Amino acid sequence: MNIDIITIFPEFFDPFLETSIIKRAIDQKIVSIKAHQLRDYSHNKHKKVDDTPYGGGAGMLMTIQPLDDAITQLRQKDSHVILLSPQGKKFTQKKAIKLAKESHIILICGHYEGIDARIENYIDEEISIGDYVLTGGEIPAMILSDAIIRLVPGVIHEDSSEEDSLQNGWLKYPQYTKPSDYKGYLVPDVLLSGNHQDISKWREEMRIKNTVLKRSDLLKSIKKTDAEIKKIEEIKKNLKKV
Numbered sequence: 001m002n003i004d005i006i007t008i009f010p011e012f013f014d015p016f017l018e019t020s021i022i023k024r025a026i027d028q029k030i031v032s033i034k035a036h037q038l039r040d041y042s043h044n045k046h047k048k049v050d051d052t053p054y055g056g057g058a059g060m061l062m063t064i065q066p067l068d069d070a071i072t073q074l075r076q077k078d079s080h081v082i083l084l085s086p087q088g089k090k091f092t093q094k095k096a097i098k099l100a101k102e103s104h105i106i107l108i109c110g111h112y113e114g115i116d117a118r119i120e121n122y123i124d125e126e127i128s129i130g131d132y133v134l135t136g137g138e139i140p141a142m143i144l145s146d147a148i149i150r151l152v153p154g155v156i157h158e159d160s161s162e163e164d165s166l167q168n169g170w171l172k173y174p175q176y177t178k179p180s181d182y183k184g185y186l187v188p189d190v191l192l193s194g195n196h197q198d199i200s201k202w203r204e205e206m207r208i209k210n211t212v213l214k215r216s217d218l219l220k221s222i223k224k225t226d227a228e229i230k231k232i233e234e235i236k237k238n239l240k241k242v
């Protein structure tokens with residue numbers, strides 16, 4: 001998996017690329033990720049990459065020429081080009097799973113008031129990380145890269161991402177570590193029992209309960225078994241009693 005990021009602030013990515021799991025994935029050559037300075041592609045003698053918007057209005061827009069050159073030079077046969085934008089479709093775990101199967105992704109970070117709208121001729125899709133406006137696309141690019149890279153085979157233990165919240169639609173069950181009693185806050189007995197069957201049954205129930213309690217909005221898009229539907233109804237009935 002290769003990721004190329006086009007930005008006017010490549011230094012933003014240094015700590016991200018030099019820390020923890022992302023660094024290890026790069027060192028092990030499972031992924032290659034590089035931030036490119038957009039100004040290097042500008043034909044302007046001052047390396048300018050922005051200008052005033054036609055029709056007037058506040059702020060500056062990123063011009064199309066440097067982006068055209070950068071994308072054209074970085075694009076490969078099977079590249080997938082993404083513009084980070086608050087106007088895009090909202091990023092989800094489902095999307096991360098799909099993008100982790102790409103071999104080459106180009107991420108374009110906007111800045112200022114955004115980008116000349118003709119950028120639409122150079123991209124495959126526009127992705128937003130949420131319904132709010134940030135000053136630039138660098139943090140969204142890190143969010144996408146992080147969520148995608150950890151799903152690339154070999155980066156983390158696959159069992160661990162398989163059970164992650166949202167991976168199959170559900171939230172994960174609650175987890176605890178030592179000590180088993182912290183100031184009277186106790187770890188559920190079943191987790192200390194050593195009985196793997198009981199633990200797995202408890203975790204099954206708790207992932208359903210967690211989803212019902214914290215993110216019931218997710219339930220409608222999850223394909224459920226009859227047993228899961230029954231469990232959801234039981235949890236909801238018990239909630240009404242409280």
Ligand SMILES: C[S@@+](CC[C@H](N)C(=O)[O-])C[C@H]1O[C@@H](n2cnc3c(N)ncnc32)[C@H](O)[C@@H]1O
Binds near residue numbers: 113115132133137140
């Ligand atoms: C200040 S924003 C521009 C917003 C633009 N004026 C608009 O109203 O759509 C500057 C850049 O930050 C990035 N950005 C801001 N919010 C974002 C979000 N929620 N998701 C992804 N990228 C975002 C985009 O790359 C955008 O071009």
